[in-house]
Amino acid sequence: MLGPDLVADPTRTTPDVELLEALLDQGRTADAVGLLVPLHTADAAAAITELPPEHRAVVLANLEPDLAAEIVEDLPYDVVVRTFEDLDPEIAAAILKEAKTDTEADILQDIPEERAEAILARLDVAEAAIAREMLAYDEDSAGGLMGKEYVAIPPGLTSREAVRVLRSRRAEIREFPVGYIYVVDSHGKLRGVVGLRSLLLCDPDATIADLMNPQPVTVPPTMPGEELVKIFRRYHFIAIPVVHDDGRLLGIVTQEDALAFEKEESDEELLQISGIVTGEELREMPTLQRASRRLYWLSLKIVLNVAGAAVIAKYESTLAQMAAIAVLLPIVSDMGGSAGSQAVAVSIRELALDRVRPKEFLEVLGKEIAVGLFNGLVLGAIVALGAWIWKGSPMLAALAAIAVGFNTILAVSVGGLLPLVLRRFKFDPAIASLPLLTTITDFCGFLLTLSLASRWIDSF
Amino acid sequence: MLGPDLVADPTRTTPDVELLEALLDQGRTADAVGLLVPLHTADAAAAITELPPEHRAVVLANLEPDLAAEIVEDLPYDVVVRTFEDLDPEIAAAILKEAKTDTEADILQDIPEERAEAILARLDVAEAAIAREMLAYDEDSAGGLMGKEYVAIPPGLTSREAVRVLRSRRAEIREFPVGYIYVVDSHGKLRGVVGLRSLLLCDPDATIADLMNPQPVTVPPTMPGEELVKIFRRYHFIAIPVVHDDGRLLGIVTQEDALAFEKEESDEELLQISGIVTGEELREMPTLQRASRRLYWLSLKIVLNVAGAAVIAKYESTLAQMAAIAVLLPIVSDMGGSAGSQAVAVSIRELALDRVRPKEFLEVLGKEIAVGLFNGLVLGAIVALGAWIWKGSPMLAALAAIAVGFNTILAVSVGGLLPLVLRRFKFDPAIASLPLLTTITDFCGFLLTLSLASRWIDSF
Numbered sequence: 001m002l003g004p005d006l007v008a009d010p011t012r013t014t015p016d017v018e019l020l021e022a023l024l025d026q027g028r029t030a031d032a033v034g035l036l037v038p039l040h041t042a043d044a045a046a047a048i049t050e051l052p053p054e055h056r057a058v059v060l061a062n063l064e065p066d067l068a069a070e071i072v073e074d075l076p077y078d079v080v081v082r083t084f085e086d087l088d089p090e091i092a093a094a095i096l097k098e099a100k101t102d103t104e105a106d107i108l109q110d111i112p113e114e115r116a117e118a119i120l121a122r123l124d125v126a127e128a129a130i131a132r133e134m135l136a137y138d139e140d141s142a143g144g145l146m147g148k149e150y151v152a153i154p155p156g157l158t159s160r161e162a163v164r165v166l167r168s169r170r171a172e173i174r175e176f177p178v179g180y181i182y183v184v185d186s187h188g189k190l191r192g193v194v195g196l197r198s199l200l201l202c203d204p205d206a207t208i209a210d211l212m213n214p215q216p217v218t219v220p221p222t223m224p225g226e227e228l229v230k231i232f233r234r235y236h237f238i239a240i241p242v243v244h245d246d247g248r249l250l251g252i253v254t255q256e257d258a259l260a261f262e263k264e265e266s267d268e269e270l271l272q273i274s275g276i277v278t279g280e281e282l283r284e285m286p287t288l289q290r291a292s293r294r295l296y297w298l299s300l301k302i303v304l305n306v307a308g309a310a311v312i313a314k315y316e317s318t319l320a321q322m323a324a325i326a327v328l329l330p331i332v333s334d335m336g337g338s339a340g341s342q343a344v345a346v347s348i349r350e351l352a353l354d355r356v357r358p359k360e361f362l363e364v365l366g367k368e369i370a371v372g373l374f375n376g377l378v379l380g381a382i383v384a385l386g387a388w389i390w391k392g393s394p395m396l397a398a399l400a401a402i403a404v405g406f407n408t409i410l411a412v413s414v415g416g417l418l419p420l421v422l423r424r425f426k427f428d429p430a431i432a433s434l435p436l437l438t439t440i441t442d443f444c445g446f447l448l449t450l451s452l453a454s455r456w457i458d459s460f
Numbered sequence: 461m462l463g464p465d466l467v468a469d470p471t472r473t474t475p476d477v478e479l480l481e482a483l484l485d486q487g488r489t490a491d492a493v494g495l496l497v498p499l500h501t502a503d504a505a506a507a508i509t510e511l512p513p514e515h516r517a518v519v520l521a522n523l524e525p526d527l528a529a530e531i532v533e534d535l536p537y538d539v540v541v542r543t544f545e546d547l548d549p550e551i552a553a554a555i556l557k558e559a560k561t562d563t564e565a566d567i568l569q570d571i572p573e574e575r576a577e578a579i580l581a582r583l584d585v586a587e588a589a590i591a592r593e594m595l596a597y598d599e600d601s602a603g604g605l606m607g608k609e610y611v612a613i614p615p616g617l618t619s620r621e622a623v624r625v626l627r628s629r630r631a632e633i634r635e636f637p638v639g640y641i642y643v644v645d646s647h648g649k650l651r652g653v654v655g656l657r658s659l660l661l662c663d664p665d666a667t668i669a670d671l672m673n674p675q676p677v678t679v680p681p682t683m684p685g686e687e688l689v690k691i692f693r694r695y696h697f698i699a700i701p702v703v704h705d706d707g708r709l710l711g712i713v714t715q716e717d718a719l720a721f722e723k724e725e726s727d728e729e730l731l732q733i734s735g736i737v738t739g740e741e742l743r744e745m746p747t748l749q750r751a752s753r754r755l756y757w758l759s760l761k762i763v764l765n766v767a768g769a770a771v772i773a774k775y776e777s778t779l780a781q782m783a784a785i786a787v788l789l790p791i792v793s794d795m796g797g798s799a800g801s802q803a804v805a806v807s808i809r810e811l812a813l814d815r816v817r818p819k820e821f822l823e824v825l826g827k828e829i830a831v832g833l834f835n836g837l838v839l840g841a842i843v844a845l846g847a848w849i850w851k852g853s854p855m856l857a858a859l860a861a862i863a864v865g866f867n868t869i870l871a872v873s874v875g876g877l878l879p880l881v882l883r884r885f886k887f888d889p890a891i892a893s894l895p896l897l898t899t900i901t902d903f904c905g906f907l908l909t910l911s912l913a914s915r916w917i918d919s920f
Binding site: 018040042046049074076080163166169170173174179196197199200201206234235256259262263266267270271274275276280282283287288290291292294295297298299300302305306308309312313316317319320321323324326327328329331333334335338339341342345346347348350353354355356363364367370371374375376378379382383386390408418438446454456457 | 483484492495500502504505509528534567598601623627630633634639656657659660661694695696715716719722723726727730731733734735736738741742743747748750751752755756757758759761762765766768772773776777781783784785787789790791793794795798799801802804805806808809810812813814815823824827830831835836838839843846850866868902906
């Protein structure tokens, strides 16, 4: 929830990043930091993001640790990780002590291990123990996404007593993300959840045990992030408690954390569909790293292209006799790829929305064949007309119609099915569908076009 | 915020959709509806979504209007719109009266106009006036996304008095989305915002005027949804008040509404990138409609393909003499398309994350040329090696290296730039980048390959 100090003040404006950079270049760190302190943390974070990487650690190191920690929450995550690699472990530890526990664990997980150990050695024992506990969870699981920032009260209190407890912890609670209180017994087991709103609106003598929901939905720390997102999307919870097998409350995942995770996943998906296989490429990364991440995929594409090329090579003599066919091949390939990728997109989206199940491939196949038939007929007719006008050959026109038409039907059917089949066998449809699709459609399309051409060669 | 009744009860389970469908087929509507009533609304919505369209309106019509309205909030939006087209206007009006105002306006906007008018005529005067006011805003603006579900109190009260007001409206407030109270003067102008948490934790004699944040961030009803999403992403607000030019509070947009809007936009983007230009295709739509939506794009691709085909046709005599070149063309085309679309994905993502500005095209160009050079050299070498092994011709190998290498460099540079240029000229980079890219790279790649081949033809 939003405290007054978290509201952006319209009189504060974003500073001139060039001025900031000039001050830092001249070593006038205190002046530069002085420009950032009065800003909303989100605006300060935006300015720091635009600075050259070497200045970012200097700025963070010269802010008060609690302000630095707030700014860290607003920085893009890749900037945070790179900056923490540069920070003095003493200063990094001071900032992480003030940061949210899930952020702390994420950073410690993603920086080089000896750096992380150096920072952990500088945290106090309790803090380091929590950090190590968090590090044990997979970053993309409920355990990795949860935070330790929640209020727990015992079940025996009245509403009035609970409010008194909360008031005594006012400063701390203000910073906490959401409007729930967790009812936890002396063994640390979760007994129920009370909304702040209920506490505000109820009779002061009501007991917490009466007010609380004794059967809240909980998740285990091992639940994968994708599952968690589905629960948030379906039930619109604002936060979900993460509970150990034995019933102990471990932390809470907020809707915001879950949706930020989902957003990251979908950003990554765009890159993966385009064949950037590992992680989130940004132009700030070193060129060699960026080039080699992309090359991985392009090398695979070369291998896949060999299938199509081999088909064409096999019909070299046909092409020598009838070079017009070579004009047709890229059209067959491109129309198949385009029509098929539309079907891929619909399937990927329907899977993501839970509107189709991986086993429903017969229904999908039927529907896509219908669409493919219609579009294949229309596209085949258009290309045939073009071929006829160009060469005046009805046989070439017929060949064009059959090649483009059949390949479109095939591409649409295969494109619709592939994501379902891949999901069924636990592959990520976003990564693998398009390359498989183009390989299959090029191979079949070229084979069809060229084998027909070689058979009809004397009739053209 | 989540009331206890909104918590999914683990003892309730999703019903057997086949049983549900069988009951509805037999006209046993009451029995079918009886299976849905005890469920969490999200689970009931999931079951209704899986029913054949003709049964959905029957089910909704036979539920209590307030329960139907809650289920409507959880149904996929395309299902809601189609179902409201089938509902009796009397029943539709009864359900919409209980629904959230932004949902009501969205539905009335997206069903056929005479249907909407028939429903509006059956709402009471005040309700219809609010609906018409909401209808005046663009669906994708702050006005279209906002709801009227908020609590307003006058500024003169003490905290104790404010709590008394809230208690008297307890039932209504429970259903409201977030933990804020809006301080509004006698002219309806927004004076400040108070968090429920502050109200709970403060001294009961504190005045609302002291507790409130007197300068909350507000947005005008005309603000586009994309801008709104950026504000939510940047400042992590849970809700933002929508305020008229004259200072009157019109409604509030919640973070959840804004993020749902963003999610819809990004789902739509996946389809647009694949060339499904209008709206969100689902397999439930009639085949002819789905096919023609896709055809629009495919027809454009045919026209664009003519550019590449024309280049190949021009060199027909070269191809007849040296059919091996035809094997190379699809590889040149596919490597260019693949390498370029990686650069497109990075640019689109950096634009979305505000990590690059549309005017920074010189920086982007420099960085992409570096990546293109590296990958172009490697890919060119691989293809050249393949060509050499295949035909034993060093000239063919050189041609392959130059064609694939240069085309990759070109494709990566163009792919990186196109989204920035398109955004600069207010086109949507997600839609237009890939087709323009493949047209440019095919045209240039074919021209380069074939013109070199025709010049070197005697050396092979």
